[in-house]
Amino acid sequence: MINGTKILFIGPMGAGKTTAITCISDDPPIKTEASNSARHISDKQTTTVAMDFGRIYMDQFNAIDLYGIPGQEHFDFLWPILEKGALGAIFLLNCDTTDQIIQNSLEKFCNDFSRLRDNSAIVIALNRANENAVSLCHNWLRENNIVLPVLMADPRNRDDIIMTLELLIATAEVDLLPEGEIHDAG
Amino acid sequence: MNATISSIGLNSYEEGLIQGHLKILNTKTRDFWSYVGAGDDADLVITRKPVSTSGEAKVAILAEDGFRKAKNNLYYLGESLRIFSLLELLLDIEHDTSEDPLFSSSSITTCAASSIHDFCAALPTSERFEILVNNQPCCQVLFDQGEWKAASHQTKTDVISQLSNGHIRFNEQPSDIGLAATLTVKELLWELGAKHSTNRLSQTHQYRISSWPLFGTWYSAPYMARLSALYSKRFASIDDGVRFSGASPAQVQAFLSACHLCDLGLQKRPVLEPSDKDQLARPEPQTLTKGLLHGLRKKLGMAFSHD
Structure with missing residues (x-):
């Protein structure tokens, strides 16, 4: 039996969740792609309709499970189920859109994954972003008193995804420290 | 403790106003404040425009709106130099300097x-x-x-x-x-x-x-x-x-x-x-x-x- 810890990849449709999981999973990910009937939201041929699943093996007994949520809002009833027990989430956001849509997505996903948000266990990875988009997100978080890291990341680039995971792991490891007593993290 | 105020770009009426206010305010403040004239060598510099100062000097810029603390050593003070705004400023500075610096x-x-x-x-x-x-x-x-x-x-x-x-x-x-x-x-x-x-x-x-x-x-x-x-x-x-x-x-x-x-x-x-x-x-x-x-x-x- 494999001991697993779960990391989610969240974000709206077309953000690059499936690509990011494919980029770092040891096994070819299990995908649930179907023809995209919402081309007005994201112009891609297929989209995830249940979830994506990938895995990174530490050894034969231990692994990190990677779950990609379906990004369309009519699947949001699945999100709390997937959030349960998750160590944290990489929130991918495609910034090749209007500022208003970016802000709406930030609000939607930060609210719907409030347990992870309140525990600072979400890393916001901006795809196709420029510095203005980064500032927009940073300012929105500050105005809403939400303390989460934001960075630019290309979901096709393994180094970028590893950097987001590194930030997520660092925040998770803070939680594992006993209060008032911090030992070497290694 | 003695503390000093200087000014940059103020006219003689405004300089006199500050000196007049201080005669009254020094009974209400912790420190004894004195006006030392034009220049930037003082604990507090009152000015019309932003200036760079050396050391730990506080800067108060005369602006249309009343007293407001900006960040670090920077304040805004009403242009009319009202006595209560000046008192508010001096008390705030005294409060700041009594805390541990970061x-x-x-x-x-x-x-x-x-x-x-x-x-x-x-x-x-x-x-x-x-x-x-x-x-x-x-x-x-x-x-x-x-x-x-x-x-x-x-x-x-x-x-x-x-x-x-x-x-x-x-x-x-x-x-x-x-x-x-x-x-x-x-x-x-x-x-x-x-x-x-x-x-x-x-x-x-x-x-x-x-x-x-x-x-x-x-x-x-x-x-x-x-x-x-x-x-x-x-x-x-x-x-x-x-x-x-x-x-x-x-x-x-x-x-x-x-x-x-x-x-x-x-x-x-x-x-x-x-x-x-x-x-x-x-x-x-x-x-x-x-x-x-x-x-x-x-x-x-x-x-x-x-x-």
Whole structure:
């Protein structure tokens, strides 16, 4: 039996969740792609309709499970189920859109994954972003008193995804420290 | 304790008004305040325009709106110099100086960076200014697309190197150098603080930040991710930061200085001794998860993967 810890990849449709999981999973990910009937939201041929699943093996007994949520809002009833027990989430956001849509997505996903948000266990990875988009997100978080890291990341680039995971792991490891007593993290 | 006020750009009526107010206010303030005339060599400088001052001087700019504390050593005071606004200002300064400073000592670099930070905070966004280092032009700063940005004929590395090594001065009326501003002032301040600050922070305090730095946009090093995670989630001491990140004490202090310069909400509090009750309530570390995360760092070849 494999001991697993779960990391989610969240974000709206077309953000690059499936690509990011494919980029770092040891096994070819299990995908649930179907023809995209919402081309007005994201112009891609297929989209995830249940979830994506990938895995990174530490050894034969231990692994990190990677779950990609379906990004369309009519699947949001699945999100709390997937959030349960998750160590944290990489929130991918495609910034090749209007500022208003970016802000709406930030609000939607930060609210719907409030347990992870309140525990600072979400890393916001901006795809196709420029510095203005980064500032927009940073300012929105500050105005809403939400303390989460934001960075630019290309979901096709393994180094970028590893950097987001590194930030997520660092925040998770803070939680594992006993209060008032911090030992070497290694 | 005696404290002094000077002025820049005020007329003789306004200077007399300040002296008149002080005769009354010195019965209500902790310190004895005296007006020493025109100039910038005083504990408090009252001026019409932003000025750069040396040392710890407070600056109050006469503006249309009434008394308001901006950031660090900067205040706004109503143009009519009303006695109650002046009293409010003096009391606020006295309150400030009776608290522990955030840093037990400040480096030259951080003083320069603080001056740039304060100047941007004070100046109307329609203005531009030039930063001179050792009286030589270094870069121009202007407000563009919602934030202060710097333009220079020099590379970013050279600008930062100059700012970290020389005496800076501001020119409020520079000629347009016709260059696009590409470097945000926050990016500049971040790098000055994180790489060049030698500020000393108290070892007997814990620190926390309320916002993450911009990774991938600002200068970063592997230990900074872990410091950001630690200080954004809880109050922690300098030693805690060293242990959690593998950084040196100087790097941790420079990181926190950079957070302060970039308005990331640096707070401090005295180190709290855990009570017996807290000790009993302390949860066991989740060894399985800890092992998995350590394994994941090593497996993916992450920058921070100490054994």
